[in-house]
Amino acid sequence: MTKLSVNINKIATLRNSRGGNVPNLLMVAKDIQDFGGEGITIHPRPDERHIRYQDAYDLKPIVHTEYNIEGNPIPKFIDLVLSVKPTQVTLVPDAVDAITSNAGWDTKKHKDFLVEVISEFKRNNIRTSIFVDPVEDMIRGAAETGTDRIELYTEEFALEYAKGNKDSVVPYTNCAKLAIDLGLGVNAGHDLSLDNIKFFKEHIPGLLEVSIGHALISESIYLGLENVVNMYLHRLK
Ligand SMILES: CC(=O)[C@@H](O)[C@H](O)COP(=O)(O)O
Numbered sequence: 561m562t563k564l565s566v567n568i569n570k571i572a573t574l575r576n577s578r579g580g581n582v583p584n585l586l587m588v589a590k591d592i593q594d595f596g597g598e599g600i601t602i603h604p605r606p607d608e609r610h611i612r613y614q615d616a617y618d619l620k621p622i623v624h625t626e627y628n629i630e631g632n633p634i635p636k637f638i639d640l641v642l643s644v645k646p647t648q649v650t651l652v653p654d655a656v657d658a659i660t661s662n663a664g665w666d667t668k669k670h671k672d673f674l675v676e677v678i679s680e681f682k683r684n685n686i687r688t689s690i691f692v693d694p695v696e697d698m699i700r701g702a703a704e705t706g707t708d709r710i711e712l713y714t715e716e717f718a719l720e721y722a723k724g725n726k727d728s729v730v731p732y733t734n735c736a737k738l739a740i741d742l743g744l745g746v747n748a749g750h751d752l753s754l755d756n757i758k759f760f761k762e763h764i765p766g767l768l769e770v771s772i773g774h775a776l777i778s779e780s781i782y783l784g785l786e787n788v789v790n791m792y793l794h795r796l797k
């Protein structure tokens with residue numbers, strides 16, 4: 561079974577654009593779960609341009625499904641996660657000024673750092689996942705960090721699939737198989753959408769979770785949030 565974790569960064573972006581509390585992030589998180597969403601993902605960035613650090617605390621009592629916090633493990637982020645204690649932390653090596661996440665970890669180069677932060681999160685009973693490109697060497701490196709899971713960075717697949725290049729899923733299939741052989745759980749995310757999710761799911765063995773935000777919220781403008789959540793759940797069956 562593949563869980564749908566809805567990334568609500570874009571709800572916070574909309575809220576922050578007016579400075580008030582519309583839309584209400586906590587209410588949206590509650591409704592997404594009532595509509596069948598199986599998890600809530602947030603990705604606080606250091607400039608707090610969408611999710612604020614305070615949101616991570618405020619969401620804790622609201623999220624009764626799986627709570628996933630993504631981000632670059634700078635000291636402020638590590639402290640936040642250790643204090644909120646979500647179900648899962650997903651480590652992403654994004655630059656402070658990045659518009660969005662744009663690369664996975666070099667799990668060989670950053671092995672010592674990853675081993676250290678991952679062991680700290682695991683000591684606190686927080687499941688760990690690390691964001692990686694679909695490169696087999698990076699998956700082997702991930703297995704050496706002690707992480708529970710990897711999150712396959714799917715932007716390249718989404719771009720190529722939209723152009724009709726269905727073979728773009730092959731490296732993801734191979735990396736998922738390798739990860740499973742090495743004892744890692746497999747998540748995926750970035751630019752997944754109603755158009756590409758069914759095909760992706762069908763080609764990734766053992767896909768445990770997808771986190772989807774940008775497309776899902778954009779699709780909801782036309783189709784409504786409840787419908788869209790259910791359309792994803794249907795495609796992920
Ligand atoms: C880790 C990842 O894949 C990103 O999609 C991220 O969670 C989205 O962040 P932004 O909403 O800031 O683009």
Ligand SMILES: NCC(=O)COP(=O)(O)O
Binds near residue numbers: 567772
């Ligand atoms: N981890 C990926 C995520 O949370 C959502 O990415 P996107 O759907 O906003 O591209």
